[in-house]
Amino acid sequence: MWNHLDLRARSLWTFAATKMSARRGLGRAMQRQRDAFYAHTWEQAAVQVGASLADLNEGLFAFRRQGQTTRVWKNYTPLDDPVTLLLAGNKPLVLGMLKDIAPVSPWQTFTIKSIDTAYQMLDGSPFVVKPARNTGAGSGVTTGVRTRHDLRRSVAIASAFDSTLLIEKQITGANYRLLFLQGELIEIVRRDPPAVVGDGRSSVRDLIGHENKLRREQGWQRAQTMLTIDDDLRRTLAAAGINLRTVPRHEENIVLKTVINENRAAENHPVDDVCGEIIATCGHCARGLGIQLAGVDIITPDPSVPLHASGGVVLEVNTTPGLYHHFDPEQMRCRIAPAILEAALRQSEASTRESVHPKWEVAS
16 A cells, blocks of 8 residues: 555656656657647748738747737737636636536545545546646546556656646547637537557557657657557556557557547547537536637537537636647648637737727726
8 A cells, every 4th residue: 555655756756757758858859849830830820811920939929910919829829818827727626617517527636645535436437537737738647547556556647747636537438629719619629549550460569669750750740749658558458458569450440548638630630510509518618717719628429419418528628729639731731720810919909909098097
C-alpha cells in the first residue's frame, strides 16, 4: 500500500521525467512544428480576410485592416479576457456551473491526502483521473481506472500537474467538439483516438515507432504531437486483449489510446449528423459561461439523439480550442481560423469606438 509520501515521490518523478523528455529535444522539436502550423494558419487567415500580418516572433502575430487591429498568440485570441480563461481552466468549477444546464459525468475532487474520497467512487467500472486546473492536451490524464492500484498510479501522474485532482466516471462513446463563436456554431468535429494499422509483420510497439518516424518527417502536416507509451496506451491495449508485443493482422486497425490528444490531423472529421438538441445544449453551455470562443467537448454513443437519451455528457468547455482539430490535411488549411480572425478584428473596432465615445457619463 502506497502512503501519501510514496504518491508524492512518484508525482515528482513524473514531473522530472516530463522535463527530461523536453530537454532531450523532443519537446522543442514538436514545439517548432506547432509554431510552423500557427504561422501557416494565421498567414492563410490574414489573406482570406484581407488583413496585413506582422510576425512579432515566438508565435505572436499582429493584424491590421482598414483601421482595425488585433493580435493572436498561437491558439490564444483577444476574444475572451484572462478572467474567462482562468474560469474555463478550472474543471470542477465549470462542471459545477454546467450541472443545471447539461448532463455531466459523476465526479469528485480530491488531493493526495484525501484520496479516500476517490476510493469511495470506485465501483468496478472505468473512471478518469486528471488534474483539476489549468492543463490541456491530455496532460496528466489517466483513463480506465478501476482498482485502488490503478487509482494510486493515476494520482501519482496527475498530481505532477496540479495538487487538486478530479475523478469522473468514464463514458463510452465518440468524442465530439462543437465550436461556438460569439454564440454561433461554426463547426463540429468528431475526434477519433490515435490508431495504427497492422501489416501482419510488425508489433504494436514497432508500428508506433514507424508512425512517430512519419510524424518527425512530415511534421505538422501529419500531427502536432508524438505518440507516447504511457498508462493510457497500455490500458487501452489491455482492454482489447493485446499489448505492445502483439503483431496485428494485415490492415487491422488498433486503437492506441482513449485520450484523443495525440491523434493525427486525418483522425479529426467534420460532421453534420449531430442532433439539434445537442447543439442547443452546447450553445447554452457556452453562453452560460460567457465565453466568446468556446469549444464544447462531449462524449456520446449516438449523436442523433439528445445527450440525456443516449447517456452522453458534456466533458468540458475550452476557451482556447485547438485550431489543429479543424485542420484539413488535404486542403492544407484551418477551416475556422478566418472566421475567428474576422471576429477579433471586428471586436477591436467596437472596442475602439467604445473608448472614443464612451456610453457612461460622470455625475455632476
